[in-house]
Structure formats: structure tokens, C-alpha cells
Amino acid sequence: MMTTKSVQKKAKENAHKRAPKNAKEALKRPSKTVLPPAIKRPLNGFVRQNSLGLSDLKLLSKELLLKIYDLMVKSRVLEERLIKIYRAGESFFWIGGPGEEAWGVPVGLQIRKGRGPAFDYLHLHYRGTPTLVAMGMEMKDSIRLMMNRATDPSTGGRNFSNHYCFPQWNVVPVSSPIEVQYSTALGTAHVQKRACQQGLTLVTGGDAGTAEGDFASCLVWASRPGRELPMLITVQNNRVGISTAYDGQHGEKEIADRARAFQIRSRQIDGNNPIETYLAIQEEMTYIRKTGRPSFIEAKTSRLYGHSSASGANLAQDEIDGLKNFENLLLKADFLSESQQQNTWKKYEVEGIQAQNEVRAEVQPAADSVWDLIYVNSENADWRKF
Amino acid sequence: MATMAQSIRMALHFAEENLQVKDIFGQDVGAPMGGVFTATQGLKTAWNSPLDERGIIAMATGIAMAGDRCVAEIQFCDYIFNTIDLLKIAGNTHWVSHGNYSVPMVVMTPVGAGIRGSIYHSHSFDAWASRLAGWKVVMPSNPLDAYGLLLAAVEDPNPVLFLKPKALMRVRGEDLIPGEPDNEKDLKRMIDGPIGDRSQWKPTWPKLEKYLVPIGKAKTTREGQDITLVSYGRHLLLCNQVADDLKERNILIEVIDLRSIYPYDWQAIKNSVLKTKRVLFVNEDTEVTNFGEHLCYRVTQELFYDLLARPRVLAGLQVPGIGLHPNLESASVPERADIEKAVLEIIGEVP
Numbered sequence: 145m146m147t148t149k150s151v152q153k154k155a156k157e158n159a160h161k162r163a164p165k166n167a168k169e170a171l172k173r174p175s176k177t178v179l180p181p182a183i184k185r186p187l188n189g190f191v192r193q194n195s196l197g198l199s200d201l202k203l204l205s206k207e208l209l210l211k212i213y214d215l216m217v218k219s220r221v222l223e224e225r226l227i228k229i230y231r232a233g234e235s236f237f238w239i240g241g242p243g244e245e246a247w248g249v250p251v252g253l254q255i256r257k258g259r260g261p262a263f264d265y266l267h268l269h270y271r272g273t274p275t276l277v278a279m280g281m282e283m284k285d286s287i288r289l290m291m292n293r294a295t296d297p298s299t300g301g302r303n304f305s306n307h308y309c310f311p312q313w314n315v316v317p318v319s320s321p322i323e324v325q326y327s328t329a330l331g332t333a334h335v336q337k338r339a340c341q342q343g344l345t346l347v348t349g350g351d352a353g354t355a356e357g358d359f360a361s362c363l364v365w366a367s368r369p370g371r372e373l374p375m376l377i378t379v380q381n382n383r384v385g386i387s388t389a390y391d392g393q394h395g396e397k398e399i400a401d402r403a404r405a406f407q408i409r410s411r412q413i414d415g416n417n418p419i420e421t422y423l424a425i426q427e428e429m430t431y432i433r434k435t436g437r438p439s440f441i442e443a444k445t446s447r448l449y450g451h452s453s454a455s456g457a458n459l460a461q462d463e464i465d466g467l468k469n470f471e472n473l474l475l476k477a478d479f480l481s482e483s484q485q486q487n488t489w490k491k492y493e494v495e496g497i498q499a500q501n502e503v504r505a506e507v508q509p510a511a512d513s514v515w516d517l518i519y520v521n522s523e524n525a526d527w528r529k530f
Numbered sequence: 531m532a533t534m535a536q537s538i539r540m541a542l543h544f545a546e547e548n549l550q551v552k553d554i555f556g557q558d559v560g561a562p563m564g565g566v567f568t569a570t571q572g573l574k575t576a577w578n579s580p581l582d583e584r585g586i587i588a589m590a591t592g593i594a595m596a597g598d599r600c601v602a603e604i605q606f607c608d609y610i611f612n613t614i615d616l617l618k619i620a621g622n623t624h625w626v627s628h629g630n631y632s633v634p635m636v637v638m639t640p641v642g643a644g645i646r647g648s649i650y651h652s653h654s655f656d657a658w659a660s661r662l663a664g665w666k667v668v669m670p671s672n673p674l675d676a677y678g679l680l681l682a683a684v685e686d687p688n689p690v691l692f693l694k695p696k697a698l699m700r701v702r703g704e705d706l707i708p709g710e711p712d713n714e715k716d717l718k719r720m721i722d723g724p725i726g727d728r729s730q731w732k733p734t735w736p737k738l739e740k741y742l743v744p745i746g747k748a749k750t751t752r753e754g755q756d757i758t759l760v761s762y763g764r765h766l767l768l769c770n771q772v773a774d775d776l777k778e779r780n781i782l783i784e785v786i787d788l789r790s791i792y793p794y795d796w797q798a799i800k801n802s803v804l805k806t807k808r809v810l811f812v813n814e815d816t817e818v819t820n821f822g823e824h825l826c827y828r829v830t831q832e833l834f835y836d837l838l839a840r841p842r843v844l845a846g847l848q849v850p851g852i853g854l855h856p857n858l859e860s861a862s863v864p865e866r867a868d869i870e871k872a873v874l875e876i877i878g879e880v881p
């Protein structure tokens with residue numbers, strides 16, 4: 145049996161064999177479906193390149209760069225804590241966003257945070273921790289969700305990790321069916337359009353999920369001529385859906401092209417580069433607030449701990465780590481000292497452990513609460529009592 | 531008297547004027563058509579959506595999450611099936627978010643056979659709908675109830691599914707809608723769009739009043755002591771007819787119009803069955819895992835020793851669809867004669 149690793153190795157070995165000899169050959173279409181020779185990437189992997197360079201550091205203030213770094217570390221440490229909680233048998237399932245910090249943190253920092261249509265709505269999928277950490281979510285609240293305590297503010301112990309809901313920040317419930325957030329997002333954007341207060345709707349999701357009809361629904365409804373919706377539609381492309389590789393499933397050249405077909409402004413970015421993502425998000429959010437029109441970002445990201453605990457939640461060896469690259473750059477530029485670096489990781493490690501200990505002691509949902517809150521004000525929904 | 535289509539239109543007008551409804555939308559819901567059954571003609575907040583049922587339900591859910599009130603339509607319930615997981619989300623959002631988000635939206639959709647609609651314009655949805663926890667589900671059998679239930683649905687803070695018995699859309703009721711002009715022709719002149727070009731047309735709305743039919747409350751439409759018939763929608767009218775026919779033969783049938791499928795009025799059913807000791811549940815959705823089966827089950831569990839005959843369910847056959855030819859349609863859904871036959875059988879049963 146071929147393992148993922150051996151498939152990747154084989155693809156790497158074969159890559160040079162297929163390399164074109166000259167430009168003419170490079171432009172020639174392959175006669176059978178093979179990986180395009182110009183893209184040197186293993187089947188299940190990603191472009192092995194770090195787009196971050198020292199000159200990028202000039203693009204944002206040092207203060208902001210360090211803030212982004214700090215939040216990226218916090219998010220990573222929190223996610224790793226969640227995985228440890230799972231491993232210790234203190235939770236049933238983990239899914240989350242390590243590897244998406246360079247994307248999620250810059251998003252969270254630029255959200256217009258608040259409740260109601262004047263503020264931004266977030267329709268996230270299950271990799272949203274970095275965004276919420278950047279918005280100010282306490283580690284404890286993420287851990288309460290992970291450990292399904294009654295105190296969990298998102299679901300009261302009813303749903304998986306990373307299925308957040310924070311109404312005070314317009315974070316609507318994360319729902320497990322892939323891609324439904326792309327269509328429900330239309331409704332909040334529609335109300336924001338009517339409110340004319342420059343609030344926008346952000347939607348996130350993975351690459352494999354774009355095959356679902358709700359992704360198409362999103363593009364169709366967001367771009368109706370004269371009724372365009374103020375939405376930042378995004379895809380975090382980690383080139384895999386659970387175990388199914390991107391290659392072989394996508395006839396479009398890039399996912400961003402699908403938005404272009406609807407006249408939606410669209411771009412593809414390196415989601416492992418926090419400076420690039422920060423600037424791209426800033427630019428697109430400004431455009432949306434100004435014009436009331438949608439815009440689309442496909443961010444190439446990494447999946448650092450596999451799909452979820454169902455696939456082991458082990459650290460991937462062959463993925464780019466946007467946080468590590470950013471950290472190295474900050475060290476190299478002397479924006480960050482080694483002791484600062486160590487203290488940052490340590491500070492959050494301690495916070496995570498403390499939070500876990502506190503949450504462990506918190507109350508668990510009572511069995512008879514299953515009927516609570518089915519209807520508003522817990523109006524009776526149990527037919528036995530009709 | 532108004533037809534059910536007119537009463538729905540008037541309810542929606544009342545709702546957009548007085549109950550903060552800001553969007554009434556779906557396929558062909560806005561101008562120029564105003565809905566395939568004309569139930570949304572002339573409404574100022576009605577608009578045409580893309581031909582995308584999932585998009586319609588999701589849009590409504592998002593609007594509700596953002597705090598606005600809307601009424602969305604699925605053109606025929608035959609096309610609602612690809613939205614089921616979105617309906618589930620609307621139904622579970624308040625619960626799974628531990629009360630953080632409520633989803634006050636109304637979805638209306640025409641249901642049932644009776645118009646020679648063949649396989650894809652005759653489906654029923656009441657049994658399916660009864661499994662959507664978190665939703666309330668209502669189904670009127672006459673224009674006044676349609677008006678009152680729709681306003682109650684709009685005011686309800688939960689998602690409500692408003693099933694429209696499509697065969698009754700042009701049927702007139704026996705009661706005036708509060709504010710409706712006495713003369714049918716006046717109403718028609720005021721609120722029915724003209725045939726042909728409607729681009730310059732605007733309705734003149736009567737001065738309507740608020741009227742609510744509480745969700746979860748049934749209505750006894752015929753009183754009797756020999757047997758209870760429980761139904762809703764189109765089949766309620768058939769049950770009334772059977773009751774009237776058999777009254778001449780001295781068989782006194784009590785007919786309950788359930789009006790709400792969930793939450794349902796168990797007290798009304800229970801009190802009636804305790805009196806008559808015989809019961810038949812009638813609807814046209816398919817018979818296996820039918821909503822009437824749930825009610826029948828409950829009767830056997832809670833009222834078993836009070837019964838004089840086996841409680842029964844008369845429903846649509848477990849076939850893939852309703853065939854177009856009248857012989858096929860009649861063979862697939864309960865007809866008046868089938869109800870009468872079942873009633874006589876149950877009454878003839880001796881314990």
C-alpha cells in the first residue's frame with residue numbers, strides 16, 4: 145500500500161523527469177493528466193516556499209508586527225493545549241486551526257468588532273481560533289468549548305472544539321456541515337447592505353468545500369447586479385480535504401478564478417505570510433466598506449496537525465509553518481530577542497495550563513438541560529408535555 | 531370572502547406594515563408575478579431570488595441571525611428537499627448556540643396533491659417537517675386561519691414553517707378576514723393584480739386588523755361523540771364533508787383541525803378521544819413514518835384502556851410520487867370515500 149508520504153516522495157522524484165527542456169516545451173499542454181511540470185509540489189503538499197523576506201518588515205510598524213507575532217503564538221499554544229486535552233482523554237474530539245495563524249490573526253485584528261449590522265459578521269468554519277484569539281477571546285472560553293462544560297459560552301457543552309459562537313462580536317455559530325456558512329453569510333450581508341453602515345460579512349472555509357453548492361450560491365447571490373453584497377469571501381486553501389488531495393479534484397486554475405467569473409474582485413495570497421495577509425485583508429476590507437461590493441481572497445495555508453483528532457492530530461513534517469518563519473525573521477531583524485521569544489511561548493503555556501485546570505473544575509451540562517433553549521425562552525418543545 | 535391566496539397576501543401586507551417584515555422573497559415572489567399562486571402580489575418588500583432553494587433558506591437564516599424579520603418561499607415543497615440540512619441548522623441554531631442566536635424566520639411552501647400536479651407538484655411535507663426539531667410547523671385549512679397563523683408565525687421568535695395546502699389556494703372561506711370588505715368583487719378590484727401588464731399597478735389595501743391564531747392550538751370544526759377525526763389542510767375539508775354526510779345517517783363525528791403540526795394540541799385530541807373512544811388520523815403524506823403515526827402511537831400509549839376500537843391512520847400510499855392520471859392520484863392519497871369507509875369500519879369495530 146502506498147502511504148501519503150511515499151506518494152509525495154514519488155511525486156518529488158518524478159517532478160524532474162517531467163521538467164520541460166525549453167520554453168516551447170513548457171508551454172505545451174500535457175497529453176495526459178499529469179501534474180503541470182512548472183509546479184513542483186508533492187501531490188498532497190504545498191508550494192515549498194517561504195515568501196517572507198526582510199524587506200517585508202518595512203510594510204507594517206514594528207509594534208504591529210510584534211502584536212501579530214504575540215497573538216500567533218498565543219493561538220498556536222492554545223491549539224496545542226487543546227490537542228493535549230484531547231490526548232489526555234479530557235475531551236472527545238479536536239479540530240482546529242494550527243497552521244492558519246498567519247491568516248487568521250491578521251483577519252481578527254481588522255474586524256470591526258461588535259454586535260449588530262453596523263459591525264462585521266463572522267461566518268467561520270472550524271479553524272477559526274487564530275481569528276478569535278486576535279479578537280480577544282480568552283483561552284479559557286476556547287477550553288470550555290473543548291471540554292464541553294456548561295460554562296462554554298459558545299454552545300454550553302453541546303458542540304465540538306472550534307465551533308465558536310460569540311454574539312457580542314457577531315460570530316454566528318460555526319456549523320459542521322461543510323460550506324453552509326457561505327450561504328447563511330448572504331443573509332447577514334443583505335441586512336448590512338440595507339443598514340448602510342459599512343459593516344461587512346466575512347466568510348471562511350476550506351478548499352475542498354468549494355465543491356459544495358453553497359459556495360456557488362454565495363458567489364451567485366453576492367454578485368447580483370445592482371444588489372452586490374458587502375462580503376469578504378475567503379478560502380483557506382491547504383490543498384487537501386481530510387485525505388483527498390486538491391490535485392485531481394479542481395478543474396479551475398485557481399479557486400480565486402471562480403469569483404472572477406462573477407465579476408467579484410479576487411486574489412490569491414500566501415496565507416502563511418502574515419504581512420501579505422494583513423495588507424491584503426486591509427485593502428479588501430477598505431474596498432468593501434467603500435463600495436458595498438464583495439471581494440474574494442484565496443489564501444494558501446498549511447494544515448499543521450492533520451485534519452482533526454480523527455486522523456491523529458500529529459505534527460505534519462512537510463508543511464510550511466508560517467509562525468516559525470515569521471519568528472525567525474523577527475529574530476533575524478532583531479525585532480525580537482531570544483529571551484522575548486521564549487517568554488512569549490512560556491507565558492501562554494502557563495496561561496493555557498491554568499485555564500485547563502480551572503475549566504476542569506467547572507460544572508458540566510445537566511442531563512435534564514437537553515430540552516432547554518430549543519425554542520426561545522425555553523418554551524416547551526417536549527411533546528410529552530404538550 | 532377572500533381566497534386563501536388573498537388572505538396570505540393580506541397577512542403579508544399587514545406584516546410588512548406592522549410587524550417589521552422587511553423581506554418577502556423566493557422564486558417569482560416579487561413583481562411582475564407575485565408568486566405562482568399570486569399570494570405575494572403587490573407587496574412592497576417582495577423580491578425575486580435566484581433559482582436556488584438552498585440560497586433562499588440560507589439567506590433567510592442569515593437575515594434572521596442579523597435580527598431582521600423575513601418570510602421566504604420555496605415555490606413548491608417538492609423542491610425543498612435539498613435544503614433539509616439548512617432547515618436543520620435554522621432549527622438547531624438557538625439550541626446549539628445555547629440561546630446566543632435565535633432564528634425568527636418564516637418559510638412558506640405549497641404542499642399536497644389535488645391539482646393534478648403529478649410527481650413533482652404534489653409532494654407533502656408535514657411528516658418530514660415534524661422531524662425538524664426547533665421548528666414550529668403550521669398548516670391552515672381555511673383563509674382566516676391562514677391569515678391568523680401567518681401573523682402568529684411572523685411574530686414567533688422561532689423558525690416557523692407555514693405549509694400552504696395548494697389545492698385550497700383559490701378556495702374561499704366562511705369568515706371575513708378582519709378588515710376585509712364584505713364584497714368579494716371589491717376585494718378583487720383592490721388587491722388582485724390585473725391580467726397582462728402590471729408595471730403601473732398598485733394594490734389598494736383594505737384597512738386590515740391584527741388577528742392571531744395561536745400556534746399549537748387546534749380547532750374543533752364538527753362536534754360529535756361517535757368518533758374523532760384529526761386532520762389538517764386539504765384533508766380537514768374532506769373530513770368535514772364526511773362528518774356532514776354521515777350525520778344524516780346518525781353517525782356523529784368530531785372533527786379536529788390540528789392547524790399546528792408542531793407543537794401540536796394534544797389536549798384537544800385527548801379530550802375528544804376520551805369522549806368518543808375512537809379515532810382516525812387523516813393526512814396525505816406517505817404512510818410509513820407518517821406524522822399521524824406518532825399521534826396514533828401516543829393515543830395507544832396514553833389512552834389505550836379508554837379505546838373501544840383500534841386507533842388508525844389514513845395517509846398517502848408509500849409510493850414514490852403522485853401519478854398524473856386521476857386514477858393514479860385518487861389511488862395514492864385518501865379520498866372522501868376512503869375516509870368514510872375507514873370511519874364506518876372503526877365505528878363497526880366491537881371490542
Ligand SMILES: Cc1ncc(C[n+]2csc(CCOP(=O)(O)OP(=O)(O)O)c2C)c(N)n1
Pocket residue numbers: 271320321322349350351352353354382384385386447451
Ligand atoms: C457536508 C459535509 N460533508 C462532509 C463532511 C465531513 N468533512 C468534514 S471536514 C471535511 C473536509 C473539508 O476540507 P476543506 O474544505 O478543504 O477544509 P479543511 O478541513 O482542509 O480546512 C469533510 C469531508 C462535513 N462536515 N460536511
